[in-house]
Amino acid sequence: MSPSTTKLLGTICFIAGFVSILASITIWFFYKTTDTAHAERFGIFVGLWAPTFLILAARLNQARVPILAK
Numbered sequence: 001m002s003p004s005t006t007k008l009l010g011t012i013c014f015i016a017g018f019v020s021i022l023a024s025i026t027i028w029f030f031y032k033t034t035d036t037a038h039a040e041r042f043g044i045f046v047g048l049w050a051p052t053f054l055i056l057a058a059r060l061n062q063a064r065v066p067i068l069a070k
Helices: 003-030 036-047 049-064
Strands: none
Touching (some): 003 036, 003 049, 036 049
């Protein structure tokens, strides 16, 4: 994978991580349903995506930087 593609994917994953956090908070507070526990579970489910996206962004960033030989 080219460095520019890796950088773009890393940036997209980084932004997606923060969007996931904001979406989780929004869902938690504003999801209208008769069962409030469903809104909480759905908000937590969406919030669990954030670490995945942020870890993936970090790994893509590491892949972009060449490993220095000792």
